[in-house]
Amino acid sequence: MSTSTVLYDHPGPRARVRNAVLSVVFGVGLVALLWWVYAKFDQAGQWEGSLWQPFTEASTWTQFIWPGLRQTLFAAATGMVLSLAFGILFAVGRLSDHWWVRVPAGAIVEFFRAVPLLLMIFFIFYGVPFLIQGPVSAFWSVVVGLTLYNGSVLAEAFRAGIRSIPAGQAEAAYAVGMRKSQVMQLILVPQAARAMLPVIVSQLVVLLKDTALGYIVAFPELLQRGVNDLSANRGNVVAAAIVVALIYIAINSLVTALANWLDRRTRRRGFRVPKQATAPRDDAQVTEPQG
Amino acid sequence: MHVFADPTNLDAYLSGFLWILKLTGASAVLALVLGVLLAAFRVSPVPVLRGVGAAWVNIFRNTPLTLIIFFCYFGLFTTLGLTLSDDLDQNNYWLGVVGLSVYTAAFVCEAVRSGINTVPPGQAEAARAIGLTFFQTLRIVVLPQAGRAVVAPLGSVLIALCKNATIVGTIGLIEASSVMKDLINSNGDAVIAIFAVFAGTFAALLIPTGYFFGWLANRLAVKR
Numbered sequence: 001m002s003t004s005t006v007l008y009d010h011p012g013p014r015a016r017v018r019n020a021v022l023s024v025v026f027g028v029g030l031v032a033l034l035w036w037v038y039a040k041f042d043q044a045g046q047w048e049g050s051l052w053q054p055f056t057e058a059s060t061w062t063q064f065i066w067p068g069l070r071q072t073l074f075a076a077a078t079g080m081v082l083s084l085a086f087g088i089l090f091a092v093g094r095l096s097d098h099w100w101v102r103v104p105a106g107a108i109v110e111f112f113r114a115v116p117l118l119l120m121i122f123f124i125f126y127g128v129p130f131l132i133q134g135p136v137s138a139f140w141s142v143v144v145g146l147t148l149y150n151g152s153v154l155a156e157a158f159r160a161g162i163r164s165i166p167a168g169q170a171e172a173a174y175a176v177g178m179r180k181s182q183v184m185q186l187i188l189v190p191q192a193a194r195a196m197l198p199v200i201v202s203q204l205v206v207l208l209k210d211t212a213l214g215y216i217v218a219f220p221e222l223l224q225r226g227v228n229d230l231s232a233n234r235g236n237v238v239a240a241a242i243v244v245a246l247i248y249i250a251i252n253s254l255v256t257a258l259a260n261w262l263d264r265r266t267r268r269r270g271f272r273v274p275k276q277a278t279a280p281r282d283d284a285q286v287t288e289p290q291g
Numbered sequence: 292m293h294v295f296a297d298p299t300n301l302d303a304y305l306s307g308f309l310w311i312l313k314l315t316g317a318s319a320v321l322a323l324v325l326g327v328l329l330a331a332f333r334v335s336p337v338p339v340l341r342g343v344g345a346a347w348v349n350i351f352r353n354t355p356l357t358l359i360i361f362f363c364y365f366g367l368f369t370t371l372g373l374t375l376s377d378d379l380d381q382n383n384y385w386l387g388v389v390g391l392s393v394y395t396a397a398f399v400c401e402a403v404r405s406g407i408n409t410v411p412p413g414q415a416e417a418a419r420a421i422g423l424t425f426f427q428t429l430r431i432v433v434l435p436q437a438g439r440a441v442v443a444p445l446g447s448v449l450i451a452l453c454k455n456a457t458i459v460g461t462i463g464l465i466e467a468s469s470v471m472k473d474l475i476n477s478n479g480d481a482v483i484a485i486f487a488v489f490a491g492t493f494a495a496l497l498i499p500t501g502y503f504f505g506w507l508a509n510r511l512a513v514k515r
Binding site: 007008009011015019022023026027030040041044046110111114115116117118119120122123126127128130131205209210211212213215216223227228231237238241244245248249252253256 | 334336337338339340343349350352353354355356357358361362365366369370371372407415419425428429433450454455456457458460461467468471472475476479480482483485486489490493494497498501
């Protein structure tokens with residue numbers, strides 16, 4: 001752990017004994033805390049076999065969890081593709097030489113980053129039908145909302161990525177006679193995309209978690225099907241929530257591991273990891289916690 | 292704008308945003324305390340504490356906030372009988388604060404930990420070389436530098452927290468997004484104006500906050 005070297009030396013014999021004692025003390029405390037939680041659950045009868053038994057039945061998985069998970073993954077995948085397109089478009093727009101492209105693109109990105117995703121989903125789901133005189137499906141409300149928000153976040157990440165590419169790259173491209181759009185398409189965007197790949201993948205975690213907002217507009221995703229609908233039938237809301245949370249944690253941990261692997265690989269290949277992208281402001285906004 | 296000329300609607304709008312601010316305020320304090328504590332766990336020399344910190348971060352950062360809030364209401368309150376207030380609204384409010392805090396604490400923890408990581412090891416080594424004790428190193432050398440590096444990410448966490456507060460509407464607290472939904476449903480002719488007012492209020496609150504934290508972080512940045 002890199003932090004341990006910042007804060008303290010490698011432990012000597014005395015420090016090792018002290019750490020061992022502290023480990024035991026806090027270990028006992030932790031076990032006591034977990035036991036207390038277990039006892040509280042037990043008191044409420046939450047360890048009853050009948051509440052957990054549904055998860056051993058195939059129908060629970062084929063009728064509730066898998067269909068929900070499929071919708072969650074499908075919404076996340078669609079949202080991701082659209083967000084990438086939106087992100088690239090607006091990142092390039094914000095870097096435009098023309099103020100009438102740059103200013104609106106900047107305003108749109110700033111606006112969608114500041115508006116809560118749920119507010120956007122409500123507007124699309126409840127408001128837009130009044131405007132177009134027809135219904136909007138829960139799926140598209142969620143996906144469009146996700147696209148506008150995550151696309152704006154990605155636009156900022158891309159912009160930082162493009163700006164971090166050494167100026168010599170663009171200058172060399174202009175020197176060999178490329179046009180502005182060629183420089184952007186052939187030189188800047190591909191390099192930025194490769195350098196930003198880990199950031200893009202970790203944004204996928206945010207997007208995947210945000211699909212759970214679909215529950216609020218009755219989109220049949222994992223939270224809706226696996227927790228709400230299942231527990232309506234079986235009355236096991238705590239058990240169902242724990243199982244579904246574990247599924248989310250497993251998937252997101254996999255995606256995070258992929259992002260970390262990509263990050264190490266990009267560094268090893270000697271890519272200059274964009275400084276702005278790792279600087280606190282941009283980085284934190286990219287990995288901004290949303291619902 | 293005729294929608295907001297009606298005093299009942301105006302009151303609903305104001306109380307919606309008041310709930311958002313109250314949720315943000317209480318959760319920010321709790322999440323900051325909890326997050327700093329977890330960060331201390333994660334950088335401590337005691338493996339058990341490091342494990343607790345890491346487990347907390349991995350569990351809550353990878354679970355959707357909607358599920359956490361859902362669990363706070365249907366799990367903690369309805370099933371396990373945890374009641375935080377006798378008043379229905381107050382109870383939902385505090386359940387929401389619990390959910391927002393445990394979720395946001397994971398992000399605060401990571402921000403603080405990465406802040407500590409930005410301090411070059413040479414700083415602490417030099418401090419130890421001149422004979423400062425562990426706590427002196429921490430207090431005089433490491434934390435002042437880490438604190439500055441942490442301002443910008445904490446600002447982003449605060450902004451995200453304020454936006455996430457809308458999710459507490461799921462468990463029946465009539466906050467801004469629920470008010471907007473109700474107003475849209477009863478005023479189909481003024482949909483755009485209603486959305487513009489609600490989204491505009493969030494933008495007016497959060498965009499300046501973002502710039503403020505950016506400015507502050509720049510001002511406090513350690514020149515290296």
